[in-house]
Amino acid sequence: MLDANAGLTKAETEAKALVERGLELITQAKGAYREAVGAYREACRKAGADCEFPGGRSENVSPKVSFIVEKVDKGIRVMVKGKPESDEIIPLAALKASIGKAAYAYYAVFAVMSSSARKSLLAAARPFRFSA
Numbered sequence: 273m274l275d276a277n278a279g280l281t282k283a284e285t286e287a288k289a290l291v292e293r294g295l296e297l298i299t300q301a302k303g304a305y306r307e308a309v310g311a312y313r314e315a316c317r318k319a320g321a322d323c324e325f326p327g328g329r330s331e332n333v334s335p336k337v338s339f340i341v342e343k344v345d346k347g348i349r350v351m352v353k354g355k356p357e358s359d360e361i362i363p364l365a366a367l368k369a370s371i372g373k374a375a376y377a378y379y380a381v382f383a384v385m386s387s388s389a390r391k392s393l394l395a396a397a398r399p400f401r402f403s404a
Contacts, residue, residue: 309325312325313325337352337353338352338353339351339352339353340352340353344361346361346363346364347361347362347363347364347365347366347367348361348362348364348367349361349362350362350378360378362374362378
């Protein structure tokens with residue numbers, strides 16, 4: 273039993289050392305990448321050429337949207353500001369089952385998708401629409 277515990281302790285110590293070494297390698301690789309990309313960007317800037325790696329943070333995946341929310345008799349009326357076609361009534365039953373799923377379903381259909389993708393999805397899901 274003692275040999276098993278000693279072996280386990282030794283293995284855990286070795287694993288921790290490997291993880292620490294891996295993190296050190298990652299840090300070194302990130303530093304080398306930053307240096308190389310920085311030199312590349314500087315060369316692009318001096319040459320007046322477009323840079324393949326412009327740097328900085330990438331744009332948000334999802335565009336920022338605002339919602340108009342109103343309580344009605346049948347549930348909650350939701351609409352993306354500036355998009356009247358996104359007007360939808362989410363029944364109270366759907367909200368009671370899962371507010372998160374109802375909100376995500378609405379957001380996925382009306383706030384993020386392109387108009388052509390939205391139309392094809394709505395046409396395919398017509399019987400499953402929220403409104404009555």
